[in-house]
Amino acid sequence: MKKPTCMTLLTLAGLSMIAIGQTAPAPEAAQALPPQIRGLITQLPRGSSHHLDLAYVRGTKPDSAQALDLYVPAGKGPFPLVFWIHGGGWHSGGKLESGIHLALKFVPKGFALASVNYRLSGDAPFPAQIEDCNAALAFLRERAETYRIDPNRVGTLGHSAGAHLAALMACTGNGQRFSTDPKASLRVQAAVCWAIPADLDRDRGKWPTTSMMHNGVDAPLWGLFPNRRYDGEFARMASPASYVHADIPPIAMVHGQKDDLVPPEQALAFADALKKAGVRLQLRVDPERGHDVMNPESVNEAVGFFTSILKPNKG
Numbered sequence: 556m557k558k559p560t561c562m563t564l565l566t567l568a569g570l571s572m573i574a575i576g577q578t579a580p581a582p583e584a585a586q587a588l589p590p591q592i593r594g595l596i597t598q599l600p601r602g603s604s605h606h607l608d609l610a611y612v613r614g615t616k617p618d619s620a621q622a623l624d625l626y627v628p629a630g631k632g633p634f635p636l637v638f639w640i641h642g643g644g645w646h647s648g649g650k651l652e653s654g655i656h657l658a659l660k661f662v663p664k665g666f667a668l669a670s671v672n673y674r675l676s677g678d679a680p681f682p683a684q685i686e687d688c689n690a691a692l693a694f695l696r697e698r699a700e701t702y703r704i705d706p707n708r709v710g711t712l713g714h715s716a717g718a719h720l721a722a723l724m725a726c727t728g729n730g731q732r733f734s735t736d737p738k739a740s741l742r743v744q745a746a747v748c749w750a751i752p753a754d755l756d757r758d759r760g761k762w763p764t765t766s767m768m769h770n771g772v773d774a775p776l777w778g779l780f781p782n783r784r785y786d787g788e789f790a791r792m793a794s795p796a797s798y799v800h801a802d803i804p805p806i807a808m809v810h811g812q813k814d815d816l817v818p819p820e821q822a823l824a825f826a827d828a829l830k831k832a833g834v835r836l837q838l839r840v841d842p843e844r845g846h847d848v849m850n851p852e853s854v855n856e857a858v859g860f861f862t863s864i865l866k867p868n869k870g
Contacts, residue, residue, distance in 0.1 A: 595655045600663050602629025606702070611671075611694035612687070620678060623671045623691050624650055625702060626658035632703030634667040635710070635865035638692060638724075638743070642715030642750075642849075644767075645684055646676045646775040653849075657712075660854050665867030667704045669695060673720070676778030681793045684716075684779075685723050685733040692724070693739035708865040710745035712857060714849045715817065718748035718808075722795035722825075726803050745864040747807045747857040749848045752817045753825035754796035756787055761820050799828045805835035807860045809853045811844030 588596075588607075596605060606625040608617035615621045628634055639657055641648040654670025661668045673687035692709065699706040713721030723733065725746035731737055754760030755768065762768035768785070770776050777783040779793070791797050806829060810822035819840055826838045837860060841848060 592651060592655055595659065598659055599626065600629060603627060603662050604629075605658075609694075611691040620672050620674045621687055621690070622650075623669050623694075624654045625667065625669050625695070626654070626662050627667045627703055628662050628665055630703075630868070632667075632868070633699065633705035633708075634665060634703060635708035635861070635867055636695065636704045636706075637661050637666050637668045637861060638688075638695075638709060638711045638721075639668060639670045640673070640688060640711065640713035640717035640720045641670070642713065642717040643675075644776060645681070645716040645719075645779045648675075648716075657854065660858060661861075664858055664862065665869075666858075666861065666865070667702070676775065680781045681779045681789075682733050685720055685727075686735050688720050688724055689734045689739065689741050690736070692741060692743075693734075693736055696740055706740070707744070709743045710747065710861045710865055711743050712747045712861075713751075714749040715752070715846065718751035719753070719795065721746050722748050722751055722753060722806065723798070725806060726795045726798035726800075728804075729800075729802055732798075743804055745805050745807075745861060747809075747860055748822075749809050749853055750811065750814060750817055750846050751795070751808060751822055751825065753821045754794045755790035756794060756796075757785065757790070758787075759791070760794070760796070761818065761824070763818060766818065767816060796825050796828060799825075799832050799834075801833045803829065803832065803834045805837075805860075805864055807837035807856065809839050809841065809848045809856065811846060811848050812840050812842045813845040814848075816846045 604627045608622045610622050612621040639654055641650055641653050650670040650672045658668045671691045674683040696706040711721035711724045725743055727733055728742040734741055757768050767776050780786055780789055808822050810819045812819050826836055829836050
């Protein structure tokens with residue numbers, strides 16, 4: 556039997572469930588890393604730096620829900636930033652393993668990559684998740700010179716629940732709808748969304764009665780809703796599809812035709828609305844894939860898409 560690839564394992568894992576400024580973890584932090592992660596970090600390009608467990612909200616502890624990992628290429632920069640948001644149904648998942656795998660793809664191409672943890676729905680309902688993502692972006696922009704990143708070349712990237720948040724950042728970054736800092740700049744320049752739940756409204760989003768939007772009352776999904784039950788008005792407020800306008804940056808999407816968790820009609824309807832608004836769009840529906848579209852082909856496409864828009868430094 557053929558063994559699944561590391562990227563496939565990351566996808567399946569996502570479905571189930573140190574001090575600031577250092578260029579590498581402190582020795583005790585490095586020892587706490589799983590051996591596999593330590594080994595992957597050694598594969599980063601020579602001269603690149605990594606900053607693990609940066610607490611982007613004041614007062615939080617390293618490795619908390621409000622921390623991020625940052626990987627930066629060698630050189631003076633400034634480097635364009637890919638802002639990775641993990642999936643997991645808003646109630647599970649984490650930044651570490653998926654982040655280092657993606658860093659190994661993006662850093663050699665001249666991108667910095669941030670892998671972000673955020674409060675899960677078991678800790679706080681929406682909009683805590685998008686507020687945390689925006690706070691993490693503001694944190695990095697405030698320290699752009701320190702970390703050699705370009706605050707004006709930022710792309711969001713996410714899978715599943717992470718794609719929902721990545722799209723929300725792209726669709727609402729021209730305002731302060733989901734920010735706790737009225738002075739923060741939240742605009743991004745591109746977004747890539749894999750297996751996106753773009754519209755949480757049961758009817759408008761055409762969710763089948765067998766889908767997660769019709770889960771039983773004890774399902775983890777409902778932690779996203781303040782009263783732990785479905786609410787149509789709240790679902791629309793939490794949906795990227797509610798914020799379509801002409802000023803949204805370019806978006807690329809990949810969705811599996813056989814996705815039985817988030818119906819492909821979600822991506823098709825969102826893409827149609829974006830096109831009508833005049834947004835630059837790239838959509839691929841994979842006829843052979845289900846929800847697991849976070850794979851080498853999609854990652855290579857994302858690298859190419861971000862390269863065309865964020866234009867990494869040559870040499």
